[in-house]
Amino acid sequence: MTRTSTSSWKTTIHLSNLLLLLGIAVLLYHLPFGPARGREQFDEGGPEFIRGDGNNDDRVDISDAIYCLNYVFARGDKPSCLAAADTDDNGEIELTDAIALLGYLFQGSSQPPPPFPVAGPDPTPDLGCREPSLPPLPEVGSLGGPDRVLTEAEALSWRRGRELFDRPTMLSEGLGPIFNGDSCRGCHLDPVLGGAGGLDLNVVRFAYVDGMGTVSQLEGGPAASRLSILSVPRDEMHIDANVVETRQPPTCLGLGLVDRIPDAVLLQNADPDDDDQDGISGRARMVNGRVGRFGHKSGVPTLHDFAADASFNELGLTVDPVHSLFAGGSDTDAVADPELSDQEFLDLAFFLAHLAPPPRVLPPDPVSLDRINQGEVLFGNIGCDSCHLPVLDGADGPVRVYSDFLLHAVANPGRHNVNEPGVDPEEFRTAPFLGLRDTAPYLHDGSAETLDQAILLGHYGEAETARNAYAALSLLEKSQIQAFLLSL
Amino acid sequence: MRLLLVLLGAFVALLYVTLYSPSSSAVNDADVAGAFGEPIPGLSPAALQDFEGGRQTFLRRFTRSEGAGPHFNATSCASCHEDPVEGGSSQRYRDFFLAVETQQDGTTKKAYEDCTVDNAPDAQTQLCLPSAVVPHYGPYGTIASPVAAAVEHAPTPAAADVVARRNAPPLFGVGLFRLVSDEEILSREDPTDADGDGISGRVNRISTEDNAIGRFGFKCQTASIEAFNRGALQNQMGITTDSLDLVSTEAPRNQNLLDELLGTKTAFAQIAVPKDRIVDFDGVPDPELSRPLLSDLVFFQENLAAPARGIISSSVRRGEAVFGAVGCADCHVPSLQTSLGLIYAFTDLLIHDMGTGDGVVMEQATGNEFRTQPLWGLCQHPPFLHDGSADTVRAAILAHDGEAADARNAYQNLGPDDSKDLHRFLESL
Numbered sequence: 001m002t003r004t005s006t007s008s009w010k011t012t013i014h015l016s017n018l019l020l021l022l023g024i025a026v027l028l029y030h031l032p033f034g035p036a037r038g039r040e041q042f043d044e045g046g047p048e049f050i051r052g053d054g055n056n057d058d059r060v061d062i063s064d065a066i067y068c069l070n071y072v073f074a075r076g077d078k079p080s081c082l083a084a085a086d087t088d089d090n091g092e093i094e095l096t097d098a099i100a101l102l103g104y105l106f107q108g109s110s111q112p113p114p115p116f117p118v119a120g121p122d123p124t125p126d127l128g129c130r131e132p133s134l135p136p137l138p139e140v141g142s143l144g145g146p147d148r149v150l151t152e153a154e155a156l157s158w159r160r161g162r163e164l165f166d167r168p169t170m171l172s173e174g175l176g177p178i179f180n181g182d183s184c185r186g187c188h189l190d191p192v193l194g195g196a197g198g199l200d201l202n203v204v205r206f207a208y209v210d211g212m213g214t215v216s217q218l219e220g221g222p223a224a225s226r227l228s229i230l231s232v233p234r235d236e237m238h239i240d241a242n243v244v245e246t247r248q249p250p251t252c253l254g255l256g257l258v259d260r261i262p263d264a265v266l267l268q269n270a271d272p273d274d275d276d277q278d279g280i281s282g283r284a285r286m287v288n289g290r291v292g293r294f295g296h297k298s299g300v301p302t303l304h305d306f307a308a309d310a311s312f313n314e315l316g317l318t319v320d321p322v323h324s325l326f327a328g329g330s331d332t333d334a335v336a337d338p339e340l341s342d343q344e345f346l347d348l349a350f351f352l353a354h355l356a357p358p359p360r361v362l363p364p365d366p367v368s369l370d371r372i373n374q375g376e377v378l379f380g381n382i383g384c385d386s387c388h389l390p391v392l393d394g395a396d397g398p399v400r401v402y403s404d405f406l407l408h409a410v411a412n413p414g415r416h417n418v419n420e421p422g423v424d425p426e427e428f429r430t431a432p433f434l435g436l437r438d439t440a441p442y443l444h445d446g447s448a449e450t451l452d453q454a455i456l457l458g459h460y461g462e463a464e465t466a467r468n469a470y471a472a473l474s475l476l477e478k479s480q481i482q483a484f485l486l487s488l
Numbered sequence: 489m490r491l492l493l494v495l496l497g498a499f500v501a502l503l504y505v506t507l508y509s510p511s512s513s514a515v516n517d518a519d520v521a522g523a524f525g526e527p528i529p530g531l532s533p534a535a536l537q538d539f540e541g542g543r544q545t546f547l548r549r550f551t552r553s554e555g556a557g558p559h560f561n562a563t564s565c566a567s568c569h570e571d572p573v574e575g576g577s578s579q580r581y582r583d584f585f586l587a588v589e590t591q592q593d594g595t596t597k598k599a600y601e602d603c604t605v606d607n608a609p610d611a612q613t614q615l616c617l618p619s620a621v622v623p624h625y626g627p628y629g630t631i632a633s634p635v636a637a638a639v640e641h642a643p644t645p646a647a648a649d650v651v652a653r654r655n656a657p658p659l660f661g662v663g664l665f666r667l668v669s670d671e672e673i674l675s676r677e678d679p680t681d682a683d684g685d686g687i688s689g690r691v692n693r694i695s696t697e698d699n700a701i702g703r704f705g706f707k708c709q710t711a712s713i714e715a716f717n718r719g720a721l722q723n724q725m726g727i728t729t730d731s732l733d734l735v736s737t738e739a740p741r742n743q744n745l746l747d748e749l750l751g752t753k754t755a756f757a758q759i760a761v762p763k764d765r766i767v768d769f770d771g772v773p774d775p776e777l778s779r780p781l782l783s784d785l786v787f788f789q790e791n792l793a794a795p796a797r798g799i800i801s802s803s804v805r806r807g808e809a810v811f812g813a814v815g816c817a818d819c820h821v822p823s824l825q826t827s828l829g830l831i832y833a834f835t836d837l838l839i840h841d842m843g844t845g846d847g848v849v850m851e852q853a854t855g856n857e858f859r860t861q862p863l864w865g866l867c868q869h870p871p872f873l874h875d876g877s878a879d880t881v882r883a884a885i886l887a888h889d890g891e892a893a894d895a896r897n898a899y900q901n902l903g904p905d906d907s908k909d910l911h912r913f914l915e916s917l
Contacts, residue, residue, distance in 0.1 A: 057801035057912060067799060168579040170879040186581040198549060200563045202625065204641045224641065226624055227583055230877050236643055244629055244640035416629050441551065447628050449551045
């Protein structure tokens with residue numbers, strides 16, 4: 001009798017405690033919190049913390065569990081010190097961290113792993129105390145997600161790269177001295193992180209054109225910067241500049257596919273002297289021994305080069321030149337070079353290399369689908385696919401990007417454009433169609449608001465025959481081509 | 489026993505609510521806080537609809553054919569007010585410049601050539617800008633245009649002897665400043681430092697807005713949210729508007745809504761009403777944003793909720809005391825009385841001589857005078873200061889000079905514990 005009673009009593013305690021715990025959790029979850037915020041400034045002391053002190057107030061108490069629950073469930077902000085909020089030290093901030101903490105505080109469960117109860121550095125550096133939270137891994141193949149299944153180590157690198165892509169660079173981290181953006185995301189955000197940029201994010205190139213129409217570069221050119229750190233003036237155009245070309249930030253989605261196309265595949269489409277006399281004479285731009293394929297004038301050969309080039313020229317971040325001939329190894333701000341560590345650069349490059357191409361979304365209804373299919377046929381019939389090659393043989397199989405990555409003289413003769421060494425002002429790379437539906441406005445300078453304008457304004461010279469064929473189509477046929485393009 | 493445990497649970501919960509809940513505050517506090525991007529509590533369904541309409545306009549990206557330009561820095565409000573959500577602030581990549589020319593009398597004027605309605609220039613060939621804002625983009629140059637460079641990428645004018653940088657501030661809670669009475673603001677004014685405390689804040693009266701007290705912008709240079717919006721739309725986006733003219737005899741677009749709102753705590757009341765039409769020369773008929781849409785846009789910002797406080801720990805409480813003791817609270821006054829009750833914005837809405845500045849004169853604000861920047865929502869807004877020059881709160885505090893020199897010195901002399909508490913307090917805002 002006594003034994004039974006004792007046992008029952010213990011059970012009651014146990015259940016009550018759990019109920020109590022759950023009650024508190026539910027209650028706290030529903031309390032009218034504002035977003036709990038706070039970014040540690042680290043004015044005093046290093047990244048020492050107490051395990052469990054999620055709200056970073058130097059005490060481990062119920063408010064830390066609340067902070068954590070608020071973060072996990074109620075749109076509360078990220079804990080400034082993630083490792084501290086990771087009560088069970090498993091590398092994730094989740095419900096179990098709050099449960100473990102409540103268990104310790106109220107149920108006598110085991111205490112949090114070190115550093116505890118005295119503040120100290122993290123013996124298991126995973127989440128970090130200075131670093132902001134890593135984003136979760138999106139679904140493979142989704143818009144803005146990875147292009148394939150990643151191993152655990154790869155996934156961590158990808159997530160770190162994505163976080164770096166998103167994070168504004170502070171002056172103390174090496175931003176500038178001149179820059180256009182303070183994060184990659186600043187210009188590559190449409191419609192998701194890693195995408196393209198809008199009209200108000202174009203970069204500026206300038207040059208000088210003389211009375212004979214000859215374009216030449218001016219001192220300090222061709223790029224003008226939008227901004228600078230406060231101790232130096234921004235890098236304005238040369239006072240004699242009379243040619244300006246603004247350039248849209250292109251999408252980064254799917255660039256890894258482009259990077260992995262072998263040179264031989266691209267070179268087989270080149271026809272610099274128009275030997276086949278079809279009026280189209282695309283040529284490959286060789287840069288450092290590889291076919292250039294990134295940038296509006298194919299000036300950049302590899303994805304590593306692209307990342308290093310943009311880090312330096314758009315953000316003013318230096319990278320060890322061992323990673324790329326395009327890296328800026330040093331600059332004149334007060335921050336020690338390289339400003340991106342090897343690890344950071346490689347994470348960034350890995351993220352870019354495995355950012356999935358935008359998935360194609362086709363409408364379910366047969367009428368729309370038929371219009372798209374008709375458009376695709378017309379696209380071929382009028383010769384668009386002579387340069388916008390639908391499929392190339394990539395290293396991992398067929399790559400559907402609608403480009404030959406060659407230079408063609410196509411520019412609108414009524415518009416100014418700048419030259420690059422060895423590339424005429426009117427020459428542009430065949431723009432790939434990666435998520436075309438999300439990248440309006442179109443053309444290198446964003447001057448075309450609609451696809452109709454893009455075709456008519458941006459396709460002269462080698463593309464003029466195809467352009468005129470398009471112009472001669474009926475309104476219905478034009479709308480079919482546009483529907484096809486907008487399905488990409 | 490079970491009862492005891494339940495009671496214990498209730499006690500813990502009550503203790504928590506008492507200690508931590510920001511809502512356990514004085515009766516006189518305005519119920520205006522909310523999550524970022526949300527409306528202040530208590531809007532009617534009709535008002536919420538307008539608020540959402542305004543949000544859509546705030547997010548809308550204008551194309552050139554819809555009126556963006558001829559010169560612009562951004563194509564939507566949310567281009568620069570995006571972090572962490574629309575209505576917020578921006579990182580440095582959206583910073584812009586003001587170019588002004590100092591006059592002999594000490595005032596400044598915009599350094600770009602003047603242009604007026606009567607003397608409409610050809611936007612395709614001339615660089616004629618409405619304000620001191622340096623635009624980054626302009627009309628596309630053509631082979632036929634002799635000054636293509638100037639129209640595509642406006643250079644800083646040679647006449648400019650002052651080029652000042654601006655970083656976009658957050659807009660959360662900004663609408664509540666229109667509900668602060670003139671008397672409340674004037675009560676803290678001390679232009680001649682009569683009390684000898686070294687702090688001599690004053691109001692900035694806006695000549696173009698019936699001499700109303702300016703309360704918006706880094707120099708209190710605007711007295712109404714409508715003016716603030718119409719200015720930014722024009723200077724940053726090249727979007728033209730007509731005055732809402734809500735105090736005129738002409739019926740506003742939605743008299744029922746207005747009647748309803750005027751009867752509630754969120755009255756659509758403006759401090760002053762800018763009356764001029766704004767026009768530009770990009771070939772798109774003016775106004776490029778209709779009055780109903782502008783009205784919603786203004787309404788959105790008037791009713792964006794104030795930032796909610798973070799967790800208030802004992803360290804935060806100690807830090808708030810340090811904040812007062814150091815003298816920060818002399819200008820960053822914790823609360824202001826509004827028609828809805830007290831708001832905790834940590835500003836006096838006065839302009840102060842900071843001993844250092846950007847040389848830009850705006851109405852009565854001299855080159856070194858700046859509005860006491862509200863501190864609510866502070867943690868969401870690195871970089872700091874009007875020019876985004878401070879990476880950290882500490883760097884921002886150290887940049888204070890002039891009237892704030894004593895407080896800055898006191899801050900520098902704080903012990904490590906007090907300093908830490910002070911930062912915890914600031915981070916809780």
